[in-house]
Amino acid sequence: MDRLKREFKVEANTGAPQIAYRETITKEAEGEGKFIRQSGGKGQYGHACIKVYPNEKGKGVEVVDEIVGGAIPKEFIPKVIDGIEEAIKGGVYCGYQVIDIKVEVVDGSFHEVDSNELAFRMAGIFALKDAFKKAGPILLEPLMKVECTTPDEYQGDLLGDINRRRGQIESIEAKNGQTVLNAQVPLAEMFGYATAIRSLSKGRASYSMEPLTFAQVPNSVLTTILDQAAKKPAART
Numbered sequence: 534m535d536r537l538k539r540e541f542k543v544e545a546n547t548g549a550p551q552i553a554y555r556e557t558i559t560k561e562a563e564g565e566g567k568f569i570r571q572s573g574g575k576g577q578y579g580h581a582c583i584k585v586y587p588n589e590k591g592k593g594v595e596v597v598d599e600i601v602g603g604a605i606p607k608e609f610i611p612k613v614i615d616g617i618e619e620a621i622k623g624g625v626y627c628g629y630q631v632i633d634i635k636v637e638v639v640d641g642s643f644h645e646v647d648s649n650e651l652a653f654r655m656a657g658i659f660a661l662k663d664a665f666k667k668a669g670p671i672l673l674e675p676l677m678k679v680e681c682t683t684p685d686e687y688q689g690d691l692l693g694d695i696n697r698r699r700g701q702i703e704s705i706e707a708k709n710g711q712t713v714l715n716a717q718v719p720l721a722e723m724f725g726y727a728t729a730i731r732s733l734s735k736g737r738a739s740y741s742m743e744p745l746t747f748a749q750v751p752n753s754v755l756t757t758i759l760d761q762a763a764k765k766p767a768a769r770t
Contacts, residue, residue, distance in 0.1 A: 534547060549724070550724055552674060552675065552720055552721050553629075553675060554627065554629040554672055554673060554674055554675075554750070554758065555629055555630055555631070555632045555672075555673040555747055556624050556625065556626045556627065556629050556630065556631045556632070556665075556670060556671070556672055556673070557587065557631060557632055557633045557634060557670070557671060557673060558585060558586075558587050558634055558665060558668035558669055558670055558671070559587060559668065559669035559670075559671055560587065560668055560669045561584065561585065561586050561587075561668065562584070562585050562664045562665075562667035562668035562669075563582065563583070563584050563585075563664060563667070564582070564583050564584075564585065564660045564661060564662070564663035564664025564665070564667065565580075565581070565582050565583075565659075565660055565663055566579075566580070566581050566582075566583075566616075566655070566656040566657060566658065566659030566660030566661070566662075566663060567579070567580045567656060567659065568580075568651075568652045568653075568655035568656045568659065569652075570652075575646065575647060576644075576647040577647055577648075577649060577651065577652040578643065578644035578647040578648050578652055579609070579613075579641075579643070579648060579649075579651075579652030579653035579654070579655060579656035580605075580641045580642040580643065580656055581605065581613045581616075581638060581640075581641040581653065581656040581657055581659075581660045582638075582639055582640035582641055582660065583617070583636055583637060583638050583639060583657075583660045583661065583664055584636070584637045584639055584664070585634060585635065585636050585637075585661070585664040585665065585668050586634070586635040586636075586637075587633065587634065587635075587668075588633040588634050588635045589633065590633055591633070592633060593632065593633065594618075594621055594631065594632065594633070594634055594635075594636075595634075595635040595636065596614050596617050596618060596621075596635075596636045596638070597635070597636065597637050597638070598610050598614065598638050599637045599638060599639045600638055600639065600640070600641070604640050604641050604642060604643075605638075605640075605641040605642070605643055605653070606643055606648070608650075609643065609648065609650065609653040610638065610653075612650045612651075612653040612654045612657065613638055613641070613653045613654070613656060613657040613660075614638065614657065615654050615657065616653070616654040616655060616656065616657025616658040616659075616660075616661070617636055617638070617657040617658070617660070617661045619654070619657075619658060620657070620658045620661040620662055620665075621634070621636075621661065625661065625662050625665040625666065625670065626665070626670040626671075626672060627672055627758060627759060627762040628762050629672070631665070632673070632747075636661065636664075638657075641653075641656070671749050671750075672749070672750045672755055672758060673747040673748060673749060673750065674719050674720065674721060674747065674748060674749075674750045674754075675719070675720040675744060675745075675746075675747055676717050676718070676719055676720070676744075676745045676746050676747065676748050677717070677718050677719070677720050677723060677742040677743065677744060677745055678715070678716075678717060678742060678743050678744075678745040679695070679700065679714075679715070679716045679717070679718045679723070679740060679741075679742045680713060680714070680715050680716075680740060680741050680742070681695075681713070681714040681716070681730065681738060681739070681740040682708075682711055682712070682713050682714075682738060682739050682740070683711060683712055683714070683730075683734050683737065683738035683739075684710075684711055684712070684734065684737050684738070685710075685711065685712050687733060687734040687735075687737070687738055688705070688712045688714070690733045690734070691714060691730065691733055691734070691738060692714065694729060694730075694733060695714070695716050695718060698718050698719070698722035698723065698726075699718065699719050699722055699751070699754075700716045700717060700718035700719075700722070701716060701717045701718075702714065702715070702716045703715045703716055703717060717745060718742075719748075720744075721754075723742065726740065727740075
């Protein structure tokens with residue numbers, strides 16, 4: 534930032550790094566979406582019914598067409614799916630992308646004159662949002678695999694700091710006269726850790742970290758995230 538301003542005369546807005554949270558569901562649910570507009574002339578009509586299920590962890594998102602009997606004309610079904618996928622990317626709960634969910638398009642209705650692609654895309658969006666809210670939505674946060682190497686005398690200080698960061702110690706090993714701590718720590722708690730570990734060990738400890746998995750956000754932290762999401766309605770990725 535200093536170089537940008539001093540050497541290139543470029544001003545920039547800065548803020549805290551953003552966490553790539555994810556959303557998912559915990560139970561089955563049904564949802565319905567209707568998009569109806571009447572403006573005196575030709576209107577718009579789209580109606581879709583879906584079922585959502587939690588998918589196996591890491592399996593991703595599946596959207597399946599289970600329409601039978603022509604409840605929705607074939608040319609409009611892809612638009613319903615487009616709407617569902619758009620809502621999945623934009624998020625429903627806090628505005629973060631949805632993962633590990635299966636969606637079945639099971640029913641709907643159409644109007645001979647007023648139905649069009651836009652109406653069914655909007656119906657897909659509304660249906661996913663309706664079902665998601667009924668399906669026990671939860672927020673997931675990225676967990677990092679953290680390895681700290683420290684002289685023995687600073688082991689206690691580093692352990693205490695990891696615990697304060699909501700970390701879970703997995704193992705403590707002795708290696709070449711030093712202690713190696715392996716832990717799982719939420720990414721949200723790791724910002725500024727390089728400075729902290731230097732301060733705690735007088736510059737003698739080091740660490741590395743890499744992405745590990747996603748885990749449910751604790752309720753105590755969730756409240757803060759929900760408040761922030763309410764203040765910032767813009768979509769996040």
